[in-house]
Amino acid sequence: MGGGAGGHLTLRGVGLAGSCVGALCALAAYATAWLHPELGLAAAWCMALAIAITMPSAMLLGARPSARQPWLVIAAAGLAVLLVAVFGAALALPAVGGSEPIVAGLPRRLGLIIYGVGLVPFLLLPIAFARDFDVDSLGPDALRMLREKCDALRARP
Amino acid sequence: MNTPAIVVVATLYAAICALIALWAARRTDTPGAFFVAGRSIGVVPLAVASMAAALSGFAFIGGPGLFYAAGAGSLYIVLPAAITGALSAWVLARRMRLLAEVRGVMTVPEAIGVRYRSPAARGLAAVAMLIAIAGYMATNFLALGLIIDAVFGVGLTTAVVVGAAVILAYSAAGGILAGIYTDLFQGAVMAVASVLVFAAALASGGGLGSITRDIMQSDPIFLSPWGTFSPLAALSLFFVFGLGVLGQPHVVHKYYMVRDPRSLRWYPLLMTGAMLITLLLLFGVGIAVKARVLAGDMAPLARPDDATPQFLLRYTSPLLAGIVFSGVAAAIMSTVNSFINVGAAAVARDLPQALGRPLGDELRAGRIASVVLTVVAVVIALESGLLVALLGVLGWGLFASTLVPSLAIGLAWEGATRVGAIASIATGLGLTVLLESLVWAKAMSLPAGVSATGITLSLSIVVFFGISWLTGSRAGHDLDADVRTVMRY
Numbered sequence: 116m117g118g119g120a121g122g123h124l125t126l127r128g129v130g131l132a133g134s135c136v137g138a139l140c141a142l143a144a145y146a147t148a149w150l151h152p153e154l155g156l157a158a159a160w161c162m163a164l165a166i167a168i169t170m171p172s173a174m175l176l177g178a179r180p181s182a183r184q185p186w187l188v189i190a191a192a193g194l195a196v197l198l199v200a201v202f203g204a205a206l207a208l209p210a211v212g213g214s215e216p217i218v219a220g221l222p223r224r225l226g227l228i229i230y231g232v233g234l235v236p237f238l239l240l241p242i243a244f245a246r247d248f249d250v251d252s253l254g255p256d257a258l259r260m261l262r263e264k265c266d267a268l269r270a271r272p
Numbered sequence: 273m274n275t276p277a278i279v280v281v282a283t284l285y286a287a288i289c290a291l292i293a294l295w296a297a298r299r300t301d302t303p304g305a306f307f308v309a310g311r312s313i314g315v316v317p318l319a320v321a322s323m324a325a326a327l328s329g330f331a332f333i334g335g336p337g338l339f340y341a342a343g344a345g346s347l348y349i350v351l352p353a354a355i356t357g358a359l360s361a362w363v364l365a366r367r368m369r370l371l372a373e374v375r376g377v378m379t380v381p382e383a384i385g386v387r388y389r390s391p392a393a394r395g396l397a398a399v400a401m402l403i404a405i406a407g408y409m410a411t412n413f414l415a416l417g418l419i420i421d422a423v424f425g426v427g428l429t430t431a432v433v434v435g436a437a438v439i440l441a442y443s444a445a446g447g448i449l450a451g452i453y454t455d456l457f458q459g460a461v462m463a464v465a466s467v468l469v470f471a472a473a474l475a476s477g478g479g480l481g482s483i484t485r486d487i488m489q490s491d492p493i494f495l496s497p498w499g500t501f502s503p504l505a506a507l508s509l510f511f512v513f514g515l516g517v518l519g520q521p522h523v524v525h526k527y528y529m530v531r532d533p534r535s536l537r538w539y540p541l542l543m544t545g546a547m548l549i550t551l552l553l554l555f556g557v558g559i560a561v562k563a564r565v566l567a568g569d570m571a572p573l574a575r576p577d578d579a580t581p582q583f584l585l586r587y588t589s590p591l592l593a594g595i596v597f598s599g600v601a602a603a604i605m606s607t608v609n610s611f612i613n614v615g616a617a618a619v620a621r622d623l624p625q626a627l628g629r630p631l632g633d634e635l636r637a638g639r640i641a642s643v644v645l646t647v648v649a650v651v652i653a654l655e656s657g658l659l660v661a662l663l664g665v666l667g668w669g670l671f672a673s674t675l676v677p678s679l680a681i682g683l684a685w686e687g688a689t690r691v692g693a694i695a696s697i698a699t700g701l702g703l704t705v706l707l708e709s710l711v712w713a714k715a716m717s718l719p720a721g722v723s724a725t726g727i728t729l730s731l732s733i734v735v736f737f738g739i740s741w742l743t744g745s746r747a748g749h750d751l752d753a754d755v756r757t758v759m760r761y
Contacts, residue, residue, distance in 0.1 A: 131685055131737075138733035141511055145722045145730070148504055152719055159503035159721070165730075166511050170355060173515060176684035177362030180760050187362065194355065202507065205497040213492045220480030222488060224497045225344050232510075233351045237548060240358035241541035248537040252761065253366075258373055258533070261761060265374040265754035 126178035126188065133172025140165035156206070163202035171195040182249055190243035194236060201231035281594030282423050285461065285601070286438065289454050293442030296450030303634040306447030307378045307617045308528045313452055315535035318526055319542035321455035323550060324462060324606035326523050328408075329415040331462075331554050332600040336583075337576030339558025340565075343491075343499025345506040346558075350551050352514035357544035360517055360524060365536045367683045368527040370758045378528060379614070380521040381622040384678050384697075388690040388750050395626030396694060397674060398618040400701045401521055404670035405615040409608055409649035411667075416604045417653070422581070423597055429654060436650045439605050443612040444642040451609040452529065458602030463546060465599035466553035468592055469584070473556030476564065476587045483563040490566045495559075504721030512725045516672030518680035522610035553596075557583050616641040666708050669725035673700030676729065677736035683759060685740075690750040692740030700732035 144161035147154050171191035178184055205224050215222040221229055251257060304310050313321075331350075338346040371377040375386055381401065385394025416439075417432030426434070442450040477483035487494055498506040517523070530536055561579045564570040570586065573579060580600075584593040620637035624630050631637045677700075678693040707724040710716040718724060740747070751759075 127684055131681070134681060134733065135737045138730040138737075141726060141730040142734065144504065144508075145727055148719050148722050155502055155504060155721065159507055162504055162507040162511060166507060166514065169511070170352075170359065170514055173518065173680070174359050174362050176681060177366075179366075190358070206503060210496060213488045215488065215492065217481060217484055217488070221484055222492075222495050225495050228344075228351070228497050229347070233347070233354050234548075235354070236358075237354040237544050240355060241538075241544055244358045244361055244540045245537050250534045250537060253533040253536075261370070261757070262374055265757055268753040268757060271753070 126175045130172045130175030133168050137165050137169025137172055140168060159206060167195050167198035184247040186243040186247040190240055201227050275590045277590035278423055278594040278597055282598055285598035288457060292454045292457060293446050293450045296446030296453055300447045300449050305449055306635050306638050309449040309452055311529055312531050313529040314531060315539055317452055317456045318530050319539055320459035320546050321452045322523050322526050322543050323546040324455040324459035325610040327550055327603050328412055328607040329600055329604040331551060332603055333577050333580055335554035336557035336579045340561050340579045341576035343494035345499030345501030348506045348509035349513050352510055353547045356517040358540040361540045363518055363680050364524050365527045369530060369533045372528040374754055374758060379617045379622055380525050386755055387682050388693050389752060390690045391626040393693045394622055396697045398622035400670050400674040402615055402618050404667045405611045406649055408667040409611050410652040412604045412608045413649055413653040419600050432650060432653055436646050439608050440646040443609050444639045448613045451613055455606040458606045461602045462599045463549045465596040466550045469596055470552035470556035472588050473560035476560050483559055486563045486567055494562060502721040508723040508726045512723060512729060516668055519672045519675030521614050525614060612642050612645055615645045669704045669728055673704050673728040673732040677733045686751060687740060687744055687747045689740045689743045689746045691743045692736050695739040696732045696736035699735045700728055703728045
């Protein structure tokens with residue numbers, strides 16, 4: 116399932132494989148909850164894994180075979196680590212009820228989720244996207260050449 | 273609720289929308305202007321309009337109510353917002369804009385048809401979208417009618433008809449051009465309203481830390497990581513609303529409209545920033561109302577959806593309440609306008625072309641289709657409460673399960689095949705309708721935490737990969753050379 120033209124392992128290929136594996140993980144989570152309701156926590160771990168695989172993998176689908184995109188790799192890897200760490204911590208840390216310490220205005224575990232998943236990616240991903248964004252290939256001259264190339268390809272018998 | 277200040281602000285808001293619509297209507301004279309704004313939109317209006325289209329009345333009414341009722345688990349619907357702007361831009365923005373450049377593509381089903389050289393895939397995607405759009409429009413018309421009735425006291429039926437007529441007027445006359453610029457204004461109203469209400473919400477309880485401490489003393493489950501949901505249910509929401517964003521046509525079709533594709537560089541920053549600011553209201557009102565109710569300052573709400581109206585009436589000035597009610601109307605109107613445009617394009621452009629009978633005057637057909645779709649949605653909203661509820665549930669799941677594999681993954685994978693795409697769309701369409709209908713009719717129940725949308729989204733992805741692998745020898749035949757060039761560019 117190579118994502119690029121050459122058939123070797125590419126970022127897109129990793130993204131495609133990850134998207135498929137992530138979807139299978141999600142189905143496994145649902146199957147576990149359906150067939151073994153007593154394993155609810157295992158199903159949740161499976162879904163957390165599905166999210167941590169699927170979202171960064173989907174991001175890698177944006178890789179361009181013709182360009183280096185180091186920030187895309189950093190963003191996808193960072194997001195995977197962040198999702199595993201945050202959801203893992205929320206699942207693993209013990210519930211202590213009303214005595215849970217309050218961090219930055221929220222109970223510790225919820226704060227991890229809200230700030231870790233709901234805020235930190237906003238501080239990183241749009242910047243990574245902008246850093247990798249190839250402006251030159253989208254300028255008027257580049258687009259004109261692309262249009263001409265595509266017109267020529269369509270005109271071929 | 274119809275105090276003079278609220279009525280004045282709401283009337284002023286409607287007048288500004290009407291002026292923008294008039295301006296846009298005079299500039300809408302081609303199908304390209306009607307469906308993709310003539311590819312003339314700057315990145316700031318594009319980002320704000322995308323945010324406004326993505327957030328319906330849920331962000332202002334349903335969301336705070338759900339947070340109040342179910343606790344932090346409900347936040348997993350909106351938590352992916354910090355990720356999805358960049359995700360969508362990485363996967364789709366460049367490719368969709370380039371397809372518009374080299375093929376003149378204007379709609380999401382058209383992109384699918386071009387990608388697989390398949391009118392069938394295009395037509396099936398358009399049908400799935402129309403079912404979802406009818407549901408979304410009907411539920412949003414009903415919500416808008418409730419707001420208009422609350423402010424002006426004209427009765428629900430009149431309110432629904434008036435609200436629909438206002439949106440239809442600018443959608444049919446000015447197409448998506450009117451939509452984008454009313455969305456820009458509406459998005460600004462939503463963001464301002466959200467920030468002001470968030471500040472009022474924190475002030476009502478003495479700050480976030482104080483509100484949290486009050487809630488933790490009486491109801492620690494509310495602010496546990498999953499609220500009253502199971503961990504699987506909360507994480508399922510994140511999965512569905514995180515990945516599903518790649519298949520929301522009323523948002524992703526806006527990539528076609530950007531004037532200078534180079535400006536897409538800043539789209540995720542602008543769109544995500546606007547989104548997070550606007551979601552502050554959901555979080556602030558939900559947590560503040562819960563704290564006030566637990567402290568005995570407010571009576572428990574009869575309906576969770578009363579959280580925002582009750583908070584506004586007790587803790588904000590009539591002027592701010594007026595701005596927020598306009599913000600709610602703005603959120604609903606901007607979403608519905610996008611749906612009307614996307615639906616009209618499906619009827620006037622995608623289905624006729626998929627059936628091999630393209631229409632001569634797509635602009636006129638688009639306007640007529642806008643009227644027909646609106647009338648159908650209003651009739652559903654007013655005549656069939658049960659159907660509204662069912663169709664409302666179907667929307668997100670149908671978009672996600674039918675479009676994420678065929679569009680988002682398909683535009684990245686040269687190995688995807690036409691049969692794989694059609695099988696995936698058919699799986700998403702059939703299974704979503706079947707499962708959601710059975711669950712809705714109580715003919716079957718899903719175990720705790722298992723989501724019908726999550727199942728159909730995952731399964732349609734697996735079917736897409738599986739069938740494409742099995743029919744992989746066709747992959748080269750199903751992809752035109754120029755489209756391959758765009759995918760590699």
